[in-house]
Amino acid sequence: MYFQSWAEFWAMGGYGLFVWLSFGSSYIMLxxxxxxxxxxxxxxxxxxxxxxxxxxxxxxxxxQTD
Amino acid sequence: MFKWLHPYAKPETVYHLCGRLMPWLMGAALLLLLLGNIWGLAFTPPDYQQGDSYRIIHLHVPAAIMSMGTYSAMAIAAFTALVWQVKVAQWSVLAIAPIGAVYTAIALITGMAWGKPMWGTWWVWDARLTSELILLFLYLGVIALSGAFSDRQTGAKVASLLAVVGVINLPIIHFSVEWWNTLHQGASITKFAKPSIDPSMLWPLLISILAFKILMLALLCMRLRTAILVNEQHRPWVKAMAGD
Incomplete structure (x- = not known):
């Protein structure tokens, strides 16, 4: 893994909001x-x-009725 | 020469073929999507300019490429339906349109989420973004038109006509980054030139593109089966199958 910790992974170098917004909305739509x-x-x-x-x-x- | 194709125009054959293929395609698509995305998210180095925000590419590019690929498939089906009146082709047009609409929406939304940190804006009315938005409206137009007539046949025909005419938008999307000045970057992967992206980032991207392609086929199989059942519900083979 490239990231040192899970916290770093979720933070995405400060772009967490945009990255997870993309992945979240795409997976929900699919x-x-x-x-x-x-x-x-x-x-x-x-x-x-x-x-x-x-x-x-x-x-x-x-x-039957016939 | 193409006679071997003829049985595949028969709804019953297509129904069973799709039923057999669907689970495999769906499984392969999910596996590849997970592999490509996890690889791209966690196991590639960050971009030297864009940092970790570039990881959105692993959804944005597959969705954008396949939004156009799906449109081509839909247009070919529409052309086949209009010229040769193949029923299965006609139903494929309506089965595939929602898939393309979702892919286009994903491309637009991920593009916005990528544009905000990199360009400083969620949206600009530039050539690439606008033409991709028009693609979304074309898909929605095909869906809406097919349901806008009381006669299902007429609706399907008009929708196919729109799908064929809308092909003009595909080269406009593709070349928009070359023809006009735009915020959007040029292509990173082309057929003819060496890709301008490092191999470590290219592999997961190619896997995700393949995943989107196979997912499209899986969804098409699923949706086409429903369409065949709806349109053939009075045929003996459907009655024999659903009756017991």
Missing amino acids: AALVWYSQYQHKQFKRQLSAKLAREKRLQQYQE
Whole structure:
């Protein structure tokens, strides 16, 4: 490691605010994009299987009443 | 000659291919990003002029390069969709736009955080910064246009048209530091000349660039799968898969 101590690492030679602002905001944005993309996929899959299950039940009901 | 490509235009094939590739791409992207960034943050010497503030380069440059790379990919998909009417290409345009928008936002925000200590200002209306901001608006325009029509097909077509026309902005971004007087420095890595950056700093930077590229592919796989499901939900293969 280039830095002598953790305190020195976090201070970034006096530029800590700017360096950690950059890395923090970037990671948050990337994580949000990954999470949201995954959430959208799962959400739609759930909706779709619920819809298909409903259609199936409806079909079974109609077959019973006929 | 390109006949082997034909099966890859079939949504079902692409869906399963993306599903298989995605975990590997995501894993590789995260590993490379951690490796490149930790190396760049802790194991490289500081810059002789900029001290430790230059370490922002390990996010700023990968995000900026890939914001343009992602745009090229989106524009190629849009062109393919407009000319050959390949459905998967059309959905790729809309799947990839948010990725490019986030990369562009990262490039702009890290650039601001780097500009404040080095230039003394968060923002200037100079050529490089303004053209990169326009890139963000192009991405947002593609996203907004695709949802602005009650007919999904029309929206997608208009969005693709904007994506293709917007390509004109890419050379403007690239050459802005040469064509105009600007605060922004010139390129540190070019294809043709020896890089003007020391190898000890170059390696972690190249790894981070690769990480951003692979992350883009991983996210594209993830988002394209959702788009395929949404658009093909009435097809038998989707019903057979989601039904059980």
